Amino acid sequence: MKLIKRLVVMVCLLCCIFTFTACEKDDKIKVGILQSATHSALDSARLGFIEALKNAGYDESKITLDVQNPEGNPSNMQLMAKTLVRKSDIVLGVATDAAVALKAAANTEGVNIPILFTAVTDAVDASLVESNEHPGGKVTGTSDINPVSDQIALAKQLKNDLKTIGILYTISETNSKVQADMAIAEIKKEGLEYIERTVTGVTDIQQTVKKIIADGAEIIYIPTDNNLAKNIAIVGDIANDSKVPLICGEENMVKAGGFITFGVNYTKLGEMVGDMAVKILEGTEPKDIPVGTLSKDQCNLVINTDTLALLNIQVPDEIMEKATKVKTE
């Protein structure tokens, strides 16, 4: 009896909460965004998406945005994904795990809304789309696959007598591994040596960087790795002390203490998926929109002049001319 009484009280409480927060019904388009964690590159992609919608005339008077961020907590991610697919007319998943969670939630709930993704490295491998050219289902988006071959070419330009490139990434991040494998293939093609080292978290970064330098890496390549992006300052300190340049996967890593990148501009990547959203809202089916990637001239060459001063190396003039120069933030 007591239990039933308590349950009744709880249900009443719940009802009270919802009469206070009952969502107003309107005819605005509901756009849901699920971002897997707070991270400068992912933030840029999200803002780019919102910006592109705004530029196409979909501003606050026409759409309501619902941004959810579980900060990497897997079970909260499931709850948020479910809430979003039910409430929204169109959803965006920022990063692979968020996109996968949205797709699974839509499947579980039996909801058939368009799902967009951005900052996903390999959408086919993650079973999001059937193929990059013909997505097939209700899912499409933009991929942040890096111009890895150009990044490795950059390494050769920086050092003429280059022999060994170190590759550093976090072992639990599939996206990084895909890029690392591409880099290794490219390095082999160039006839160079490589040293591949992985970290598991934050605590072993220092030792691993020291080890890779001691083993003879003359340049270190870091793909778009979430863990290392957050802790790039640790890598930068050690590498700059040993005068080893860091080639990073994306711009924000350079700003945080890396050296140089030729990589994906996440704001542009977000804008691209925003344009897709506009197309879908205006009637195109997601299955007819191929997965987008940035072309070479949409990528950014960014160099950190603070790090350059520390490294004390000669950078070819053509790179210096083309590059956007930033300082450590």
Added chain:
Amino acid sequence: MLDTLRFIITDSLNLGFAYGLLALGIFISYRLLDFADLTAEGSFTLGGAFTAALIFNGINPILSTFLSIFVGFIAGIITGLLHTKLKIPSLLSGIITMTALFSINMILMGIGKDSKYDSVVYLSKLDTIYELFSVFKLRYLNIILLNFIIVSLVTLFCYWLFGTEFGMSLRATGMNQKMARAQGINTSLMIIIGLGISNALISLSAALVAQANQSADVNMGIGTLVVGLASIIIGEAIFGKRNFCNWIISVVLGSVLYYLIIDIAINLGLDSYLLKLLYAIIIIIVLTAPLIKKRIITLKRKKKNVEN
């Protein structure tokens, strides 16, 4: 509004039952054995990774889910052996197993793929137990029903088990190890088997979660210990622990309640950076509720006394 309410309830049942098994597992180690077992975060991922890897390689989902119980059991036994036979302190032996399991999980998820290891397995193109068990058209209803059946069976089993002579000895070991040993109970064996059962349930919980989410990844265990402990504490505070039957059901319902709280917080439409603050406040309210109730009762009594 009613829709939102219905969805909140189905969501919290959906996750609450699956994570209820986790709460039961942690309940066995933390409450019954009085052993702070950190293996949980590793064995949770182990269960998910193992089941997903088996399904990925074409093994029957039902068999895979069933087998996940055994790998969890083995993980628990290892922690137990480290603690009782090698005399490693309890916290540390849990940490050691958890750390080792990270590598094991990476290897498991690489099975049947090009590389030796991987950090994630996707199941969205494959059949899981929920596809095999489709009573309703909507997948989430199937998940709720099947999870409810499994969690009920497991709770019944636990109730029976901890009422047997073996179960009583195990609980005695947790209450007072020296006294239990004086009664002729093999306390080392009790700790080893107890941790085995605890981690078996945690692993089974993850097997269900991975199949419901259609993916398993190496980070899925992060924060599970907090979820389990919070569920136990919330359940005890709200539903009580008058006797063992009541206690064990409270733990499972605590998990449902935990997700109910989180889901309400998400649905309130707060900015996501504020969510954690809200969780903390709600948990404080839940935990202090019994205390406040006691105060009110004593106040009433005092009034009566004054009137008399």
